[in-house]
Amino acid sequence: MGIAKLIVTILVLGGLSVLSLSCSPEQDAAPVSENEVAAIQRGDLTIDITAVGNLALSLKENLAFEIPGTVEEVLVEEGETVDEGQVLVKLDTSEWDKQLDALKNQVTAAERQETAAERSLLTKQRDLIQAEINLKNTEIALEKTDTTYSLSDFKVAEADVGEAEENLKVTLVKWTKYGEGTPGYAAFQEVVVQAQTRLDTAEAKLETMLSGFDSDSVAIKKLQVEINQGKLEDAKKAIEDAQITIDDAQEDVKNAQQELDEALEVSPEILSPFSGFITKVNVDGGDEVKKGTVAVELADPAKFEADVLVNEMDIFQVRLSGEAIVQIDAMQGITLPAQVTHISPSATIQSGVVNYKVRVEIRSLAPVVREGLGSRPEATPDIVSGEFPARLQQAVDEGRMTQEQAEEFMKRIQSGEGPSRADRASGRGSGETPPEGEQRRAPPTPPQDFHLREGLTVTVSIIVNERKDALLVPNSAITTRGSTTSVQVLSADGTVEGREIETGISDFQYTEVTGGLSEGEEVVTSQRSPSSESSTGGGRIRIPFFGGGGR
Template identity: 25%
Template sequence: MTPPEPTRPVPPTPPTPNPAPAAQQLLLGLPQARRWWQSRWLWLGLLLLALVALALWFWSAAQQRQAAPVFVTEPLARGNLVLNVTANGTLQPLRAVNIGSELSGTVRAVHVDINDTVRRGQVLVELDTERLQDQVRHGRAAVLAAQAQVAQAKASVRETEASVRETQAQLQRLQEVARLSGGKVPSAAELDTARAAFERTQAVLERMRANVNSAQAAVEQAQANLSSHETNLSKAAIRAPIDGVVLVRSVDPGNAVAASLQAVTLLQLAQDLRQLELQVSVDEADIGVVRAGQPASFTVSSQPGRRFAGSVSRVAFGATRTDNVVTYSTTIRVDNADLSLRPGMTATASIVAVERQGVLRVPNAALRFMPTAATTAPAGGGVLASLLPRLPQQPPRVARMDPRPGLRQLWVLQDGQPVALQVSTGISDGRHTEVSGEDVVEGMAVIVEQRRAGQVP
């Protein structure tokens, strides 16, 4: 028995397109076919593409903003500038005297101590005087002996003068007799003998007078020795040469003092501690602007919160070289009425060398600023920036530097771009510098720093 053949499915008959026009379909109420631009998916796709393009544009703009540099500026303003010269030194009294001893001996007494106020002529130290007193007594005895020799010589002169007169009278009598006798008597031998006796007594008289002069010279010598011994005796009491205060005492009773070629320092006196002077060493690079009469101020370690005032009184011409560093000694007069300062303190002084009022000034960072390469060509970023053409970037205008000294380059911000200006610089206080020039105008935006977008200052 033959199985029945399977039944094949009949494919559906495709709809026959309606040849009727759209107007007939509309009259008959038949559904109309949509146009391609009326597709809902088409407009959704276009909207999605527009959103993606807008997001890319915003992202590219943000990338460019991040790549563009940010300039930190400060307005060019007027102000005061003070050029200070800093130097270190020590405080010293106006006049300090080292008191020593010209004599050797043993200290018998010391009448002053440190910080004592003394007057001129006051006895400060006494040496033992027994040996000196013996020398004085010996000198006085020598003077008396010399004076006795003078008296003896003078007596001899008077005796010799009498002999001279006697021999002279005898010679004159013989000469008169010879004249009256016509030369018969006395004999020539007698006249010669009388004449020789007279000349001999005259010679003795001259010798006696010389002895008197020698004795008088011996008296003067003895008196000079006595005066020297008395001077030494007076120097055994060491007195104050000035009014002042005792700063240093290096002697005690019983100490032996040996004075040789150099006097031994026993005490040190300061004339007046209410007036001090600060000796500072100014570097050779700064000494050209330091003058006498300039105001100054300084600080000391003992009172760090207080500044003391002073004025420059002297600038030395002689230089001091220490480890190949040349400095010049400068003296600052200091008023110490309250005695808060003491000699020997180390101080740091600041001398007002030059002062300018109401000048144009810029921060020192502005003179050191130089724009980087990112300024001249901002970095492009993003897909849109790589696809779209860019406008050509203009590099910043750079001024050609003049080789003359004192000319610097300053960068200002104009229309969002850095522009270089050539300026003349003046004094600087370490933070600001005086500037001037034809193109320099007050209020200009001076660039002091360049940062990246989003960089935290």
């Protein structure tokens, strides 16, 4: 019992000494060893959302026949690589050639009808001119029948006679209504005399105008004028009919030419619209096919995409055209640049877990080689106990990756096949030499015959936030109490002092410092596992490629 109490006393005293070092910003601590100190350096920090998916060819095209017919020859096989414009399948063209000849003959016939209609119109126009000439000649001949009076004078004289005759009739009717010897009878008798005198005068004038001329000749001339007027109207109507015939002929030519053009635009051959490879062949030589029958399926081997699931807590951070990175699981260390091309508006719900499908498309097949870990001591999550960091466990629970994939991912991180932490902290490029004493793993290189395959498992990291050339502090150096964040800063004399700092975003290793520290200052780090009071981002452990918002 005494030994047990002694052990408890030692443990309590040890715990109090640790708390006095890490949690009291006002008290200086004893000097610390070099392997517990990290310098504040500049580097790039990236926050991403990661899920697992499978590659799919993003550019596939079903190539179909544009006309019906008989397959004459299939020139490709499944898996064969083809060039843009290469002939893939041919139809027997004998029947097609006959149809083209018939359409050409139809255009020629329509053009001939149009020409004939135009000639007919010219003839009708000449007939109209002749009718106008004939009418004018007959009118002149009628006027020349009397050298003194014109045709209009005759018409006026004839009208005067007719009006006088009508006036006399009306007067006689009124006169007969009065009895003989009455005042009215005597008065209207005078009116009747005047009406008779008016008629005699008009008839005398007309007779004078007609005297010395052949009345039959005048009548003939009038009849000729009327006939030529009718011919003129007929000529005008004929021109209208001829113009309608031309319009119809022109429409026939247009329709016939359009049918021929459409026929010439299609082809009995199927050509490759782009360079790629054949994924499927659906026809054989001798097959009878209809218009629209799919003959082959073509895919572009340089166009790939992947669908992944993003949970409801992270989906609002994803943006169309946002940057992403695709890591090929079968080719460790090799990643490809990608871009978000689609975000599903509807959710996929399984076992109460809400996810949204996000599609990313690979922008280039030029691989980005990520370097391994440097030798600088850094805390990595321990999975010996079978436990995963919160974000990684969340991805497993939501079905975005399997338990086996999560374990494999953690093995990569611990074996140094993730992003270079030292380089990210220091801001070094991949081609720069590390400081003296720091080891660097040789980066993996893609094989010379590097080709993607549909169905390959990939890890997709959708970048939602990043900082360039930011001040970075290791998460193991940060202590969080409530809303206060602090670190233990190593002074020049070897002692430490507590200091409150302001922070920005963080990943599973580093946190952005926005105030309270300067580049080159050294802070005390802790090798113990993060707890609720010494963690990053409010207790969340960040895993490479498993981002989710920063602070």
